[in-house]
Amino acid sequence: MTIRYSRCRVDVSPQSAMMVSMAIDESEHERGRQVVDQARAGSALEVALGRAHALVSRAAHGLLPSGDADVDVEQFSASMQCSEVAHLLEACGASPDADALSDDSPSGEPGELLATAAEVLDEIPVDQRPTRLVSARGHLAAAILSLPDTTIS
Amino acid sequence: MATSANDLLDEAQAQIWALAQELPARARPRRAEARAAFAAQVAAWPGFARAALRVLDATDRSGERSEVRQTLVRLASSSIRGSRDVAPDAHLVRAAALLGAGADAVTAGLDAAVATDLGTRDRVLAAVESAARFTGAYAEHTSTRGANTAARWLALSAQAGGLIETTPVQRRSDSTATPILGSQEAPLVAAVDRWRRSAQAILAPSPQPSASLPRVATSLAIVYAAAAQASDVSDHDRGSHRASARMWAAASKAWPPHVQIPGRPDEDLHHAVTALRAGLVGAGRSAERDTATAAALQYADQLGTLYAARVVDVVDNRLAVISARRLVSELERPIPTDVIQAARSGRWVPLPTHANAAQAITSTALAAVRQPGVLSAPVRTAQPELGMDRYTRDADPLTGGGTLDPEAAAARRASAAGFSRSTRAMLSSATNSPAVDRVPRSGPAQSPEQNTRRHR
Numbered sequence: 201m202t203i204r205y206s207r208c209r210v211d212v213s214p215q216s217a218m219m220v221s222m223a224i225d226e227s228e229h230e231r232g233r234q235v236v237d238q239a240r241a242g243s244a245l246e247v248a249l250g251r252a253h254a255l256v257s258r259a260a261h262g263l264l265p266s267g268d269a270d271v272d273v274e275q276f277s278a279s280m281q282c283s284e285v286a287h288l289l290e291a292c293g294a295s296p297d298a299d300a301l302s303d304d305s306p307s308g309e310p311g312e313l314l315a316t317a318a319e320v321l322d323e324i325p326v327d328q329r330p331t332r333l334v335s336a337r338g339h340l341a342a343a344i345l346s347l348p349d350t351t352i353s
Numbered sequence: 354m355a356t357s358a359n360d361l362l363d364e365a366q367a368q369i370w371a372l373a374q375e376l377p378a379r380a381r382p383r384r385a386e387a388r389a390a391f392a393a394q395v396a397a398w399p400g401f402a403r404a405a406l407r408v409l410d411a412t413d414r415s416g417e418r419s420e421v422r423q424t425l426v427r428l429a430s431s432s433i434r435g436s437r438d439v440a441p442d443a444h445l446v447r448a449a450a451l452l453g454a455g456a457d458a459v460t461a462g463l464d465a466a467v468a469t470d471l472g473t474r475d476r477v478l479a480a481v482e483s484a485a486r487f488t489g490a491y492a493e494h495t496s497t498r499g500a501n502t503a504a505r506w507l508a509l510s511a512q513a514g515g516l517i518e519t520t521p522v523q524r525r526s527d528s529t530a531t532p533i534l535g536s537q538e539a540p541l542v543a544a545v546d547r548w549r550r551s552a553q554a555i556l557a558p559s560p561q562p563s564a565s566l567p568r569v570a571t572s573l574a575i576v577y578a579a580a581a582q583a584s585d586v587s588d589h590d591r592g593s594h595r596a597s598a599r600m601w602a603a604a605s606k607a608w609p610p611h612v613q614i615p616g617r618p619d620e621d622l623h624h625a626v627t628a629l630r631a632g633l634v635g636a637g638r639s640a641e642r643d644t645a646t647a648a649a650l651q652y653a654d655q656l657g658t659l660y661a662a663r664v665v666d667v668v669d670n671r672l673a674v675i676s677a678r679r680l681v682s683e684l685e686r687p688i689p690t691d692v693i694q695a696a697r698s699g700r701w702v703p704l705p706t707h708a709n710a711a712q713a714i715t716s717t718a719l720a721a722v723r724q725p726g727v728l729s730a731p732v733r734t735a736q737p738e739l740g741m742d743r744y745t746r747d748a749d750p751l752t753g754g755g756t757l758d759p760e761a762a763a764a765r766r767a768s769a770a771g772f773s774r775s776t777r778a779m780l781s782s783a784t785n786s787p788a789v790d791r792v793p794r795s796g797p798a799q800s801p802e803q804n805t806r807r808h809r
Contacts, residue, residue: 257610264606271578271598277634280571280626287565287623298676299699301610311443318450319400322407326460334457341361341454344447 245328246295248320253289254300255317256282256340259310274346281343282314288336311347314340358458362408362476365451368444369480372487376494387494390442394488397441397449401484402428404449405477407456412474421481421512445484452477472524478513479521485510541645544628548572549652551621556659562667565619567608569660570718572626574601576649579633583643594650600721601657607713611676612704614667661718668711674701675710683709 260282263275290296306316318340321333372394376383402425409422459473489506552572555563577598581591633646667673677695680702681688695702704711 254610261606261610265599265602266606268599270595271574271602273575273578273582273634276575276578276602277630280575280630283568283571284623284627287618290618296613296701297699298611298701299678301613302676302679311446315400315441315446315450318453319403322403322453322456326410329457329460331461334461337454337457338361341364341450344450345364 248324249289249292249294250297251300252317252320253286253294254297255313256286259313262310278346285336285340285343288339292330292332292336314344358455361451361455361458365448366480368448369484371444383494387491391491391495392439393442394445396439397445398428399431401445401449404452405481408452408477411456411460412470424509472519475517475519476524478517482510482513541632541641544632545645545649548625548629551625552656555619555622556663561616562614562672563619564614564616565622566614568626570601570604573653573657574598574605575630576653579646580650583646585643604717604721607717609710611679612673612710614673657722661722664718665715668706668715671703673704675704677702
């Protein structure tokens with residue numbers, strides 16, 4: 201399964217940029233380097249969380265019935281579980297990413313999107329993982345389990 | 354639902370056992386089936402290996418140079434030839450997702466002073482052992498040359514099995530039994546009450562709408578869907594609830610991922626809806642569930658009307674935002690410069706009232722309120738034996754009690770909730786008119802800055 205990091209940037213937020221600027225002004229080059237590293241790590245974390253959030257949100261939307269179809273309670277519940285995961289990811293610091301939420305790639309069944317989201321989250325280094333990610337990751341696993349096989353492969 | 358590292362690892366193992374399937378007796382069909390199963394498993398192995406490594410890294414650093422680790426690292430980083438066109442095996446994908454979550458749970462529950470957790474490590478090794486054994490078994494049947502391939506998988510299985518030092522009984526520790534997910538043990542009627550209160554709170558008019566607003570529509574759909582499955586409803590009511598569920602599902606689907614409401618999601622509604630869903634959906638039926646569903650149903654029409662009014666206010670006042678990139682694709686030329694710039698930098702812009710998404714959001718909400726099953730269904734009185742008298746209409750200031758007159762009820766609720774005169778008029782006409790083709794548009798526009806507080 202290919203994981204795309206189309207928006208993987210090393211841009212830093214204005215706040216981080218200001219921190220970097222302050223550090224350099226004070227001629228603390230070493231400290232400045234550390235701040236840049238932290239900002240980059242923070243940016244990568246934000247990108248990963250934002251991407252996972254988008255994948256889970258798209259899966260939630262994809263599981264909702266289309267047109268005049270009757271509501272399948274189990275599938276609708278699975279969609280709600282995905283929304284719950286998205287909420288938990290926001291609690292971890294994920295911001296809804298305008299580009300990632302507009303992006304239709306990777307296309308695929310909701311189960312594939314969730315599996316990709318799990319892989320994206322697993323890529324986050326251990327020392328950068330927010331504490332609340334445990335809960336989000338557990339709920340994500342539960343959401344994947346609740347889906348029928350056809351939505352995964 | 355899995356609640357601890359133990360549960361997650363148990364379920365991962367269960368998924369691996371599910372890989373086993375009986376192959377046909379005749380050679381040719383057997384080969385074809387084995388080949389398909391083998392290819393699907395091979396496609397899933399990189400993800401499974403990565404997840405297994407995460408748990409092993411969390412539990413036992415001492416074994417980093419073992420052959421099993423090295424093989425897993427190779428598998429994790431490989432793009433296995435031929436696997437791109439093959440859908441990965443669903444069971445192995447699930448097992449990987451469970452192991453990944455298990456890694457987090459183990460890390461969170463493990464005492465920092467404990468250098469290794471052999472029990473957990475051995476459970477992952479056991480999972481690798483059995484998964485590799487199954488993959489090897491299918492490889493054996495793929496062709497006459499499959500034996501060599503099978504031997505490599507069976508070697509991995511044997512290496513993993515050889516490292517296991519504990520018995521299954523010894524593989525459970527207190528640290529891995531710690532729950533990581535909140536339980537939904539509260540009475541279902543309490544969950545209904547909490548849902549009603551939290552939904553009412555976010556539906557009240559305010560300058561800053563809640564980001565969780567769309568979840569009200571979702572929760573209404575699941576309430577009606579559950580009501581349609583209740584054991585004590587007439588065929589007429591069942592059909593009516595089913596239709597309402599469809600309408601509210603459409604209202605929920607009208608919010609695409611690229612349209613959001615800035616601001617903080619509502620924690621209380623999140624917990625309430627989660628508990629409501631967990632209580633209303635599941636195997637078997639119980640008297641408590643039917644009673645709670647009936648109670649939720651009593652509030653559904655009231656909340657639905659408030660939701661529609663709130664949605665109209667939010668859309669009319671351009672308080673929702675849309676991805677600029679998506680908006681560009683549906684705007685007519687010439688596209689405003691600020692929208693183009695926002696699209697280039699991946700930003701959100703206020704959702705125009707004439708955008709397709711805005712029209713869909715309001716029209717589906719109003720259609721759901723107009724849906725006959727919502728407003729004209731007779732009001733059911735809650736069961737008093739479970740203390741449900743608190744849920745009767747008379748206790749609620751927003752409703753007048755008894756059977757609702759659609760038009761008057763909608764206007765009364767909207768008025769009581771403090772919505773604008775135009776919204777009240779539109780809501781009233783929507784509940785009375787055969788169709789809503791055009792939604793009146795008015796209200797001051799918000800600046801993009803105001804609408805992008807939380808969104809990047």
